[in-house]
Amino acid sequence: MSNKKLILGIAAGVAALAVVGIVLKRKGYLDGVIEKAEEFGGEIADKYSNIKDSARKKFDEVVQKGTEIADKYKSEGADAAKDAAKTAVNQATV
Secondary structure, eight states: OHHHHHHHHHHHHHHHHOOOOOOOOHTHHHHHHHHHHHHHHHHHHHHHHHHHHHHHHHHHHHHHHHHHHHHHHHHHHOOOOHHHHHHHHHHOOO
8 A cells, every 4th residue: 555545544534533523512511521521631630649648658658668667777787887896896806
């Protein structure tokens, strides 16, 4: 198939859809569809917002918990290093 035939086919399809859309719009068939689409879009936006807020809260909780764990092990590591240093000093002076 040549490019010219492909372009003509696409143009004919677009023109046919435009004519069908105009006819449906004038007869009022699309009014209910548009309202439903707007409602559906609003519901999706609300759900997205709720999911985003929930994910943000979970992320903050995980970061907080990770910080607490890191601080705990950091202090335990520092204590262990001090104990090891004291032991080394005691053994060196003996």
